[in-house]
Amino acid sequence: MSNDVVFNVADNEVVPILIEAQFPIVNRKATSHEVQVYVGLKLYQGKKGVYLIAEKWRNTNTAPVGALVYLYYRTGSHKRAYNKYEQLFVVAPVGERKVILKDRAGDKDVETRVINLVPLELLSEEVKREVEAEILNKKWLPSEYDPVRTLYYYWIRQKVHEKVAVEEESVEATAVATEEEQPQQAPQPQIALEIKPQELEVELPETPQLPQPQPQTPQTQSQPQMEVELETAPTPTPQPPTLQRQELVRIYLLAMRLPTKHLLMQSEYERDGNGVLREVRRWDAKTAQLASHVEGIRRSAYEKLSRVFCHVEEYGVWVGITEEAVKEAQEVSQYVINELRKIGLDKVKSINIEERYGVRVVPVYLEPEEARNLLSAAIEHLSKDVEELEKKIEDAKKNENRKYLRQLESEKKYRVALLEAFKKYLASL
Numbered sequence: 001m002s003n004d005v006v007f008n009v010a011d012n013e014v015v016p017i018l019i020e021a022q023f024p025i026v027n028r029k030a031t032s033h034e035v036q037v038y039v040g041l042k043l044y045q046g047k048k049g050v051y052l053i054a055e056k057w058r059n060t061n062t063a064p065v066g067a068l069v070y071l072y073y074r075t076g077s078h079k080r081a082y083n084k085y086e087q088l089f090v091v092a093p094v095g096e097r098k099v100i101l102k103d104r105a106g107d108k109d110v111e112t113r114v115i116n117l118v119p120l121e122l123l124s125e126e127v128k129r130e131v132e133a134e135i136l137n138k139k140w141l142p143s144e145y146d147p148v149r150t151l152y153y154y155w156i157r158q159k160v161h162e163k164v165a166v167e168e169e170s171v172e173a174t175a176v177a178t179e180e181e182q183p184q185q186a187p188q189p190q191i192a193l194e195i196k197p198q199e200l201e202v203e204l205p206e207t208p209q210l211p212q213p214q215p216q217t218p219q220t221q222s223q224p225q226m227e228v229e230l231e232t233a234p235t236p237t238p239q240p241p242t243l244q245r246q247e248l249v250r251i252y253l254l255a256m257r258l259p260t261k262h263l264l265m266q267s268e269y270e271r272d273g274n275g276v277l278r279e280v281r282r283w284d285a286k287t288a289q290l291a292s293h294v295e296g297i298r299r300s301a302y303e304k305l306s307r308v309f310c311h312v313e314e315y316g317v318w319v320g321i322t323e324e325a326v327k328e329a330q331e332v333s334q335y336v337i338n339e340l341r342k343i344g345l346d347k348v349k350s351i352n353i354e355e356r357y358g359v360r361v362v363p364v365y366l367e368p369e370e371a372r373n374l375l376s377a378a379i380e381h382l383s384k385d386v387e388e389l390e391k392k393i394e395d396a397k398k399n400e401n402r403k404y405l406r407q408l409e410s411e412k413k414y415r416v417a418l419l420e421a422f423k424k425y426l427a428s429l
Contacts, residue, residue, distance in 0.1 A: 007155050008040030008055065009066035015093050017063050021101065021112040023073050026082045028316055031075040035060045037091075038151055039067045043140065046269050048277075052135055054146035066161030067091040068151055069117060074105075081105040088150065089117035090160050120160065123150050131157070141269065145279055249371035249429060252325055254309055254318035256359040258298045258336060261291035263349065293343045297336060304332050305359070307414040310378040310422065319378050321425045326361045333359035368429050375426040382419040389415060 017037075025031055037057035044051045057063055069089040076082035084105035099119055101110045123131070131149045135142050142148045154160045265281035272278055308325035309318040320326065337353055340346070346353045366374065389412040396405040 004043040006041040006043060006052065008042075009064050009161055010039045010055070010057070012064035012066050012161075013093070014062050014064050015091065015116045016061065017069065017091060017117055018061075018115040019069075019071055019089075019112060019117065020114070021110045023085065023110060024075060024083050024108055026075045027077060029313070030078045032073070034070075034072045036070045037063045037067055038070070038147075039064055041148060041151055041155065046141075048269050048271070049141050050139065051143055051269055052140040052148050052152070053143045054148055054151055063091045063116075065091055065093060068120075068154060068160075070147065071101075076105070083108050085110065086122060088120040088122055088154075089114070090120055090154070091116055092118050094118060120154065123153060127153065141277055143279075144269075144277055247368075248365035249368055251364050251366055251371060251374065252309075252320035252322075252329075253362045253364055254305065254320070254329060254359060255362050256301075256305075256318075256333075257357050258301055258359075259294050259340065259345065259357055260298060261295045264291045264294065287348075290343060290345070290348065294340075294345065297339045297343075301332050301336050301359070304335070305329065308418065310382055310418065312374065312377050312381060314377050315374060319374060320361070321375075321421060329359050329361045372426060372429055375422055375429075379419065379422050379426065382415060382422060385415050386412060386419060 019035060023033070037060055038054050039057045040055035041052060042055055044053050057067060060069075063069060067090070069091060071085065071087045071089070073085040074081050074083070076084075082105060083103050085101045086104055087101055093116055096113065096115045099112050099114055101112050103109050128149045131153045132142055135148070135152060262281070264287040266284065266287065268280050268282065269277055270280050305318065305328070308322065308328045309320040311318050320329070336357055336359065340353050340357060345351070389408055393405060393408045393412065396408055
């Protein structure tokens with residue numbers, strides 16, 4: 001019974017998909033964005049019974065025809081959403097189009113560019129209850145972490161994967177299509193071209209002088225004179241000069257993926273006191289010890305990186321400015337991979353550690369003003385870190401905690417050196 005397939009479209013033709021929109025951002029720390037591609041439903045034998053769970057696709061850039069794509073975006077404060085967008089799509093080879101995503105928390109609807117996606121209605125709570133009853137009557141327990149009610153409704157009940165192939169316009173959608181209707185023509189082969197804008201330096205030629213009209217000698221009889229108005233082409237507006245790479249400021253950003261202890265948790269489904277089915281995650285004795293090692297590796301990696309990089313919360317990035325920072329990041333990446341191999345994480349989870357985890361440095365080139373703003377924010381964070389460390393050092397001296405004191409003084413040494421390096425780099429711009 002375990003992993004029995006109920007429905008699956010993974011073997012269908014795979015097409016590229018895209019959801020491109022300029023969503024509002026109120027608070028970066030309280031903003032979440034999720035896109036998930038579902039390709040099937042299957043059964044899982046748990047301790048409490050047989051669960052209906054969803055099967056996900058490997059990425060969000062492509063998807064098989066008939067797959068369902070779920071989009072969720074939310075921004076605001078930690079307590080309240082100011083703007084929220086939630087939309088379901090079915091994958092169909094329909095090409096590019098524009099839709100309007102409805103703001104479900106505010107009044108800022110967003111025009112969105114989508115490729116090979118047809119929007120669908122979100123289910124009401126009443127319909128979800130009906131679908132859940134049908135699932136339970138089959139002696140299955142619906143997953144609380146996957147939208148199996150919605151997937152079951154569209155795949156099993158509505159068979160939307162068949163409808164999009166036959167009649168695309170029959171699908172009702174919350175999103176409103178904005179493209180104009182075109183007259184029907186014989187189908188033509190379509191070629192998708194990806195044209196990237198390029199900055200060009202334009203040298204404007206001098207506007208040529210128009211020749212003056214010469215009076216013509218009358219031949220037989222005088223003709224009435226004609227007034228001719230010559231319309232000159234408008235002179236193109238010169239574009240501002242494009243900054244060359246030598247004039248831009250190079251900054252190093254970190255792209256990293258580190259494992260957490262939650263990777264090793266075992267999932268079980270249980271009902272609480274109210275009879276609601278919940279997913280419960282636990283560690284057993286063996287995985288708990290392994291999880292402790294994973295967390296230690298993670299903390300050590302952050303500790304090493306914080307000596308040469310600064311985390312700027314406003315921008316959500318780790319910033320570095322020196323070649324030493326690049327080398328340290330490379331060494332930390334190798335350290336993480338080697339340590340995870342030592343504890344046998346690849347054998348426990350059957351994963352390729354080198355492909356999945358590591359630290360990578362990405363050089364970016366910013367305009368001087370943007371670089372100054374980013375560096376100033378980093379300096380402000382580093383200055384606060386030094387002040388906090390000084391307070392902790394004073395407290396450690398009062399409590400005569402020598403071991404903790406040596407640790408704090410060592411950390412302060414690195415932070416002060418990094419702060420001075422950032423200040424010097426900013427002054428050189």
